Amino acid sequence: MALIVQKYGGTSVGSAERIKNVARRVAKWHEAGHQVVVVVSAMSGETNRLIALAKEIQPQPDPRELDVVASTGEQVTIGLLSMALQALGHKARSYTGAQIAVHTDSAFTKARIESIDADKLKADLAQGIIPVVAGFQGVDAQGNITTLGRGGSDTSGVALAAALQADECQIYTDVDGVYTTDPRIVPEARRLDTITFEEMLEMASLGSKVLQIRSVEFAGKYKVRLRVLSSLTPWDLPLEQESRSGTLITFEEDENMEQAVVSGIAFARDEAKIIVVGVPDRPGIAYQILSAVGEANIEVDMILQNQSVAGFTDFTFTVGRGDYARALDILKSSVQAHIGAKEILGDPKVCKVSIVGMGMRSHAGVASKMFRTLSEEGINIQMISTSEIKVSVVIEEKYMELAVRSLHKAFDLEQSA
Amino acid sequence: MALIVQKYGGTSVGSAERIKNVARRVAKWHEAGHQVVVVVSAMSGETNRLIALAKEIQPQPDPRELDVVASTGEQVTIGLLSMALQALGHKARSYTGAQIAVHTDSAFTKARIESIDADKLKADLAQGIIPVVAGFQGVDAQGNITTLGRGGSDTSGVALAAALQADECQIYTDVDGVYTTDPRIVPEARRLDTITFEEMLEMASLGSKVLQIRSVEFAGKYKVRLRVLSSLTPWDLPLEQESRSGTLITFEEDENMEQAVVSGIAFARDEAKIIVVGVPDRPGIAYQILSAVGEANIEVDMILQNQSVAGFTDFTFTVGRGDYARALDILKSSVQAHIGAKEILGDPKVCKVSIVGMGMRSHAGVASKMFRTLSEEGINIQMISTSEIKVSVVIEEKYMELAVRSLHKAFDLEQSA
Numbered sequence: 001m002a003l004i005v006q007k008y009g010g011t012s013v014g015s016a017e018r019i020k021n022v023a024r025r026v027a028k029w030h031e032a033g034h035q036v037v038v039v040v041s042a043m044s045g046e047t048n049r050l051i052a053l054a055k056e057i058q059p060q061p062d063p064r065e066l067d068v069v070a071s072t073g074e075q076v077t078i079g080l081l082s083m084a085l086q087a088l089g090h091k092a093r094s095y096t097g098a099q100i101a102v103h104t105d106s107a108f109t110k111a112r113i114e115s116i117d118a119d120k121l122k123a124d125l126a127q128g129i130i131p132v133v134a135g136f137q138g139v140d141a142q143g144n145i146t147t148l149g150r151g152g153s154d155t156s157g158v159a160l161a162a163a164l165q166a167d168e169c170q171i172y173t174d175v176d177g178v179y180t181t182d183p184r185i186v187p188e189a190r191r192l193d194t195i196t197f198e199e200m201l202e203m204a205s206l207g208s209k210v211l212q213i214r215s216v217e218f219a220g221k222y223k224v225r226l227r228v229l230s231s232l233t234p235w236d237l238p239l240e241q242e243s244r245s246g247t248l249i250t251f252e253e254d255e256n257m258e259q260a261v262v263s264g265i266a267f268a269r270d271e272a273k274i275i276v277v278g279v280p281d282r283p284g285i286a287y288q289i290l291s292a293v294g295e296a297n298i299e300v301d302m303i304l305q306n307q308s309v310a311g312f313t314d315f316t317f318t319v320g321r322g323d324y325a326r327a328l329d330i331l332k333s334s335v336q337a338h339i340g341a342k343e344i345l346g347d348p349k350v351c352k353v354s355i356v357g358m359g360m361r362s363h364a365g366v367a368s369k370m371f372r373t374l375s376e377e378g379i380n381i382q383m384i385s386t387s388e389i390k391v392s393v394v395i396e397e398k399y400m401e402l403a404v405r406s407l408h409k410a411f412d413l414e415q416s417a
Numbered sequence: 418m419a420l421i422v423q424k425y426g427g428t429s430v431g432s433a434e435r436i437k438n439v440a441r442r443v444a445k446w447h448e449a450g451h452q453v454v455v456v457v458s459a460m461s462g463e464t465n466r467l468i469a470l471a472k473e474i475q476p477q478p479d480p481r482e483l484d485v486v487a488s489t490g491e492q493v494t495i496g497l498l499s500m501a502l503q504a505l506g507h508k509a510r511s512y513t514g515a516q517i518a519v520h521t522d523s524a525f526t527k528a529r530i531e532s533i534d535a536d537k538l539k540a541d542l543a544q545g546i547i548p549v550v551a552g553f554q555g556v557d558a559q560g561n562i563t564t565l566g567r568g569g570s571d572t573s574g575v576a577l578a579a580a581l582q583a584d585e586c587q588i589y590t591d592v593d594g595v596y597t598t599d600p601r602i603v604p605e606a607r608r609l610d611t612i613t614f615e616e617m618l619e620m621a622s623l624g625s626k627v628l629q630i631r632s633v634e635f636a637g638k639y640k641v642r643l644r645v646l647s648s649l650t651p652w653d654l655p656l657e658q659e660s661r662s663g664t665l666i667t668f669e670e671d672e673n674m675e676q677a678v679v680s681g682i683a684f685a686r687d688e689a690k691i692i693v694v695g696v697p698d699r700p701g702i703a704y705q706i707l708s709a710v711g712e713a714n715i716e717v718d719m720i721l722q723n724q725s726v727a728g729f730t731d732f733t734f735t736v737g738r739g740d741y742a743r744a745l746d747i748l749k750s751s752v753q754a755h756i757g758a759k760e761i762l763g764d765p766k767v768c769k770v771s772i773v774g775m776g777m778r779s780h781a782g783v784a785s786k787m788f789r790t791l792s793e794e795g796i797n798i799q800m801i802s803t804s805e806i807k808v809s810v811v812i813e814e815k816y817m818e819l820a821v822r823s824l825h826k827a828f829d830l831e832q833s834a
Contacts (some may be wrong), residue, residue, distance in 0.1 A: 016470065016473040016474050019474060043700070050493065053433065053497065054496065054497060054500060056433040057433050057436060057437065057497050057500045057501050057504065058500040058501065058503065058504045061500045062499065063502055063512075064505050064510075065496040065497075065499045065500045065503070065511055066494060066496065066500075067496075068511050068513075069490075069493050069496035069497060072489035072492045074495050075486070075488075075492070076470070076489050077484060078466065078472065078484050078487035079482040079483065079484075079485035080470065080471060080474050080482075080486060082479065082482045082485075083471060083474045083478045083479055083482045083483075084474050084475065086475065086479050086482070087474065087475045092756045093481075094481075094482055094485050096485075096562075098515070098561055101562075143516055144516075145513075145516075176816040193553065271656060352592070359427060393540035394696075
């Protein structure tokens with residue numbers, strides 16, 4: 001008998017019929033003798049509807065009140081799913097974030113979980129009750145309702161699994177796991193049976209949006225065994241099969257398994273590159289450039305600065321394409337003269353491609369194999385950035401698909417025949 | 418400076434635009450120097466939508482879970498109204514029933530308020546904040562969300578006014594007060610400036626559905642000054658005028674005011690009458706008849722039993738017309754033989770007309786004036802029932818409008834010219 005936390009997203013609970021199917025799936029696990037705690041999102045579209053209603057009243061609504069309104073979406077789902085489980089003859093009981101309680105800080109609309117009282121859930125489980133908990137929400141020290149921000153239900157699920165010391169946290173979603181790369185670009189992409197947390201973090205932050213990145217960090221911190229699996233399989237899929245499906249995200253390298261050098265290829269479209277040319281190489285320059293951009297709420301991704309030559313250096317960074325024109329304007333109008341840069345150049349049509357893999361740490365030559373592969377395809381590398389388990393390059397956007405496909409092949413990531 | 422609790426119903430907050438108008442009205446009172454606590458219902462149609470969703474999952478949903486789902490309607494409104502007040506430059510803060518806390522028993526879907534912590538509200542008021550509280554909902558001793566049943570927001574408003582010892586509880590609704598009778602039947606019906614609680618209770622229970630009857634009982638018990646007024650007047654109606662509009666429900670007879678003998682004419686359509694003829698006059702008979710009907714969840718209204726003659730009596734009662742056939746069937750099939758009644762008769766087409774007034778207690782001849790008026794119109798009285806401040810008669814349904822009009826005239830209730 002295992003203690004399992006299952007999280008179902010908005011699409012999985014998007015209608016009365018789908019909620020009934022989630023109930024059937026949960027019941028299957030419970031009937032097999034497992035203790036199950038369920039975490040749910042709002043029905044798909046509901047959170048957007050509520051936020052639109054709020055903005056109709058006030059274009060920039062007060063965050064505390066926005067959370068009061070937005071948190072009702074999950075509250076509806078917990079009640080409905082509990083009813084559906086009861087209709088199947090199971091004991092079930094719903095809990096809002098405040099009822100559990102999921103304690104958070106007071107950063108409305110983007111609160112962070114601080115602690116969770118697991119006593120009520122444990123008492124319920126001991127009595128054979130299936131607790132159904134509202135994801136995405138919590139309560140601060142003053143009793144105010146808070147929400148965790150978009151995708152926060154994944155974090156709720158992982159945090160509950162940590163508090164309960166659950167055997168596994170299962171995130172049911174509309175994809176069936178984590179792939180070596182996006183199958184829409186590389187049809188031969190392979191689903192990974194396992195991936196390490198470090199790899200998952202790199203993949204998630206690079207655009208493989210299977211899991212909210214905070215939930216992965218949380219799982220890594222509290223050593224929660226995390227599995228991403230599909231809610232689109234038939235609910236009566238044999239348990240033996242379902243329990244091994246999807247992708248397991250592990251927090252330690254499995255010694256018995258041969259570690260792939262590269263686990264996946266991540267990419268990010270719609271990037272733009274800005275180069276501040278001929279900057280005098282003195283302390284504070286990087287800060288002056290980035291603070292001006294940051295104050296305008298523009299997020300900066302990759303940052304590069306080369307060794308200076310003759311007291312001058314070039315400072316390069318990437319931003320989302322939507323922020324390109326604004327960032328360029330800020331630099332030209334209020335930074336360039338101030339820091340004495342010669343020129344501000346840019347390219348709004350670049351992309352980022354990365355190879356990710358734990359095995360990289362112990363294998364030399366991974367980066368050079370990447371560069372050779374791209375070179376053989378005639379793709380020019382504009383920027384390079386590396387971490388322990390990742391190598392990222394910025395290239396012209398039109399080469400993105402070609403780069404991803406050739407790297408996927410070069411590192412032997414295709415499905416075995 | 419007065420402390421006022423204002424309650425706005427579902428129609429008043431039925432759209433973003435209407436919520437903004439409620440905010441403007443509340444702001445008007447606040448800007449005039451009053452302390453205001455606002456209680457709101459769910460946006461019109463929302464509670465029905467939520468209950469329908471629940472019944473799609475489970476035709477007879479678990480009451481605890483139904484309350485979790487249904488209570489979200491008011492939670493959305495409190496957030497939206499708080500935002501709208503903030504948009505007007507006022508400090509506002511929303512509270513769910515659990516946050517206040519409105520403590521109730523655990524009778525889900527029909528909970529009763531036991532106590533209210535008014536401390537948070539008082540602290541907010543002292544800081545110039547306008548608290549916006551979710552009506553219809555509370556929290557039980559175990560922290561479960563409860564609801565008070567349909568129309569419960571009126572009760573929430575009155576209970577908060579009692580807890581805060583407010584100067585007045587204002588129930589904004591889509592009628593502009595309590596009338597001497599239904600203006601659709603008697604165009605000359607007059608709005609009452611004041612009505613006593615006792616009269617209001619009789620009027621409410623007799624079909625003048627302006628206020629939920631429990632809220633009136635609550636107001637009477639805690640001596641809350643209660644005013645029913647219209648939310649359909651322009652929001653910028655001068656305060657002086659608005660504060661004297663509608664109908665004030667008083668808990669003590671105003672000594673300075675000449676008490677009208679009869680304050681209003683109430684009526685109930687769609688009644689049916691059942692007569693159990695020739696019942697042996699012995700203890701337990703009334704119980705046996707009514708318990709059989711009650712077990713079938715049929716509500717009985719008026720009950721009459723005459724003095725027995727020669728050991729036999731007739732037992733008469735009224736039920737809603739929709740229950741008539743079923744009630745008759747139950748009596749004939751399982752009660753008649755058992756109690757030895759000679760016959761079960763009935764009439765599915767009757768109605769009830771009542772005159773209500775505190776002045777009746779000290780004025781003789783009110784009932785006889787009623788009977789004479791009906792007699793002059795050729796209306797036969799089938800049943801009579803009286804209380805301290807009310808006389809009710811059951812008559813043939815086709816005479817209802819005629820009876821109401823002639824009584825309204827006979828007791829001088831018309832608008833003064």
